[in-house]
Each structure stands twice: as structure tokens, then as C-alpha cells.
Amino acid sequence: MKKTIILFTLFQLSCFIYAQTNSEITKKNQEAIINEYVTNCAKKYSYNYQMAEWQNCLDEGLKKDSTIAYLWQQKAMPYFKARKYEIGMQYIDKAVQYDPREWQPYRAFIKCIFAKTYREAIIDFEDCIKKYGNGYRMDHTYAFYIGLCYLQLNEYEKAEKLFKEYNDDIFKNRQGLEHPTALFYYGISKYEQKRWEEAIVEFDKALKIYPNLSDVKYYKAICLARLEKKEESSKLYKEAEQDAKMGYTINEDNTVYETYPYQVRWK
CATH class of the missing domain: 1.25.40 (Serine Threonine Protein Phosphatase 5, Tetratricopeptide repeat)
Incomplete structure (x- = not known):
């Protein structure tokens, strides 16, 4: 019996070594x-x-x-x-x-930002989270991109929840490294629900990090106008227009190729 166990163990070991060697080759x-x-x-x-x-x-x-x-x-x-x-x-x-672990998150990102097939992107990202955890692609978590998809599908409460969780996590675990784009979209999720004051709070946080971000100023100006602060709104709108002319916009890497959700394209 002992001899059989030893032989079986040696066989398993030889199979493992063969597989490792073959994999390396x-x-x-x-x-x-x-x-x-x-x-x-x-x-x-x-x-x-x-x-x-x-x-x-x-x-x-x-x-x-x-x-x-x-x-x-x-x-x-x-x-x-x-x-x-x-x-x-x-x-x-x-x-x-x-190689699903490496390229499924990339495919989901492409569906979200490039192809704009948002429901398909959500399915891909949710599957990635289930299999690999809430990892990062292009500087943001998979859940962040799901939030973007929900924004584009007019499911603002779902988007808000995801952006809140993302920003809370950044503040807690990477304090001092808050991301203006993440704060911008958190603000947008509130803006779309007509919660103007709350949206401005998040926009101001984004502007503290990136003071010339024209897209944030544009939407903040709209919030101010909806709050009947027309003079302040007009002034900020002009600032946003000037900042945009200087190239101060969402600075995600792929804005070279694609317009991001809610990114303002000035005439």
C-alpha cells in the first residue's frame, strides 16, 4: 500500500514538472x-x-x-x-x-467608452468583478465604468450609488489622490436628478483638484442658473468657455479618440 502511494505521488510530481516545463517553453x-x-x-x-x-x-x-x-x-x-x-x-x-483575465476588462472598457454598447459593457464588467474582483482599467475601477454606463442609460440613482462608493473608497484609502473625473461624474449623477446644490458640492471638489476643468464649470454654471444665480452663472460659463479654448477638459487618455460622457464639445 505504501509503495503504491509513493509511486502515485511520484507520478503526480512528474506530471506537474512536465506541465511546468511545457508551459515555460x-x-x-x-x-x-x-x-x-x-x-x-x-x-x-x-x-x-x-x-x-x-x-x-x-x-x-x-x-x-x-x-x-x-x-x-x-x-x-x-x-x-x-x-x-x-x-x-x-x-x-x-x-x-x-486570456480572459487580461483582456475581458479591456473589452468591457471598449464597449463603454468606444462602441457605446452600455448594456453589453455592464454585463462584461459585472462578470469581471465576479471572477476577478473590482479591478482597475485605464485608471478607474470596473464599477466606475458601470456607473458611466448607467448615466448613459438614464439610470441615475444606480450611477450615483456607484460613484459615491468609488469616491468614498478613494477618499478613505487614497486620501489626497481624489480624482477630478470621478468627482465630476458623481456631481453629474446628482445634476441629472435636479439636486443642484448637491451637484455643486461635488463639482467644487473636482475644481479644487483641477481648477480649470471646463466641463465641470459648464455644468456648475447650469446648476447656478437653475438656482436663479444668473450673474454668477454667466461669469462661470465665460470662464468655462475660455478654459475650453485653452484645452482644459477631461484629461482621460482616450479623449484623444472618443468623447467621454458629458464632455462638452464647444463650437
């Missing part, structure tokens, strides 16, 4: 393919005007190993930036298939 092979077909091929081109060359490099890499999630993501990314969302989505779905 696969990882090294995939890294070599990425280096050859992304670093030394695709990235020598600009997908803005050499999309075919960029995609050809990645396709050659996928011929070597079609299970490399990063290659699929790199195929998808420039299509999203070109606003060809359906084309890009078929590739990011493949990336999620092969």
Missing part, C-alpha cells in the same frame, strides 16, 4: 513570436496610414500560434481608434477567449 516561444511579429514588424508601421502592413505582420504571427491573445488585441486596437468597432470587436473577442 510555450511562454518563451510566444514571446519570441511577439518580438518578431509585433515589436520588429507591426510596430515599424503606423496603423493610421499603413493598416494593411500592420495587420499583415500580426496575421503572420498568428499563423505561427493563433492562441496568442496579445496578437489578437493588437489587431483589434487600431480598428477601435478608427471607429470601426464591429471589425475590432471580432478580434478582441479572440483575445478574451485566450
Whole structure:
């Protein structure tokens, strides 16, 4: 009996060592393919005007190993930036298939900010939270983006709850590092419920961190007008317009490609 147990243990150990060794070999092979077909091929081109060359490099890499999630993501990314969302989505779905932990949150972010398929984004983000916890993507939690989706779906109470939780957590655990965008959207969730004074409180917190944020000033000016403070509102509106001309707006990385919810586009 003891001999059988020992033999079984040795067999399990050998299987584990084999699997680990095989995994390391696969990882090294995939890294070599990425280096050859992304670093030394695709990235020598600009997908803005050499999309075919960029995609050809990645396709050659996928011929070597079609299970490399990063290659699929790199195929998808420039299509999203070109606003060809359906084309890009078929590739990011493949990336999620092969590495869901890394690329499912990214796909959910794309659905929220780029493709603007808000209900689908909520499903993806909620699944990510269930499987991996409330992690971060592009500087914000998954729950923050769910809040944005609810704003865009006119479900303001749900959005407010999520933004309150997010801002409370930031204040408690990262005091001094409050995020103006998070405070802005918390204010917007109250603004949409016509709670003008409460919205102004959050807008002022955002302006304390980012004093020239034109989008915040714009919505605060509307709140002031609704409170019959027309002179103060007019003055702030003019400030917002001038700040916008100077480029002071929501400074999330992807505003280069997409307009964020409630971001003001001045004529």
C-alpha cells in the first residue's frame, strides 16, 4: 500500500514538472513570436496610414500560434481608434477567449467608452468583478465604468450609488489622490436628478483638484442658473468657455479618440 502511494505521488510530481516545463517553453516561444511579429514588424508601421502592413505582420504571427491573445488585441486596437468597432470587436473577442483575465476588462472598457454598447459593457464588467474582483482599467475601477454606463442609460440613482462608493473608497484609502473625473461624474449623477446644490458640492471638489476643468464649470454654471444665480452663472460659463479654448477638459487618455460622457464639445 505504501509503495503504491509513493509511486502515485511520484507520478503526480512528474506530471506537474512536465506541465511546468511545457508551459515555460510555450511562454518563451510566444514571446519570441511577439518580438518578431509585433515589436520588429507591426510596430515599424503606423496603423493610421499603413493598416494593411500592420495587420499583415500580426496575421503572420498568428499563423505561427493563433492562441496568442496579445496578437489578437493588437489587431483589434487600431480598428477601435478608427471607429470601426464591429471589425475590432471580432478580434478582441479572440483575445478574451485566450486570456480572459487580461483582456475581458479591456473589452468591457471598449464597449463603454468606444462602441457605446452600455448594456453589453455592464454585463462584461459585472462578470469581471465576479471572477476577478473590482479591478482597475485605464485608471478607474470596473464599477466606475458601470456607473458611466448607467448615466448613459438614464439610470441615475444606480450611477450615483456607484460613484459615491468609488469616491468614498478613494477618499478613505487614497486620501489626497481624489480624482477630478470621478468627482465630476458623481456631481453629474446628482445634476441629472435636479439636486443642484448637491451637484455643486461635488463639482467644487473636482475644481479644487483641477481648477480649470471646463466641463465641470459648464455644468456648475447650469446648476447656478437653475438656482436663479444668473450673474454668477454667466461669469462661470465665460470662464468655462475660455478654459475650453485653452484645452482644459477631461484629461482621460482616450479623449484623444472618443468623447467621454458629458464632455462638452464647444463650437
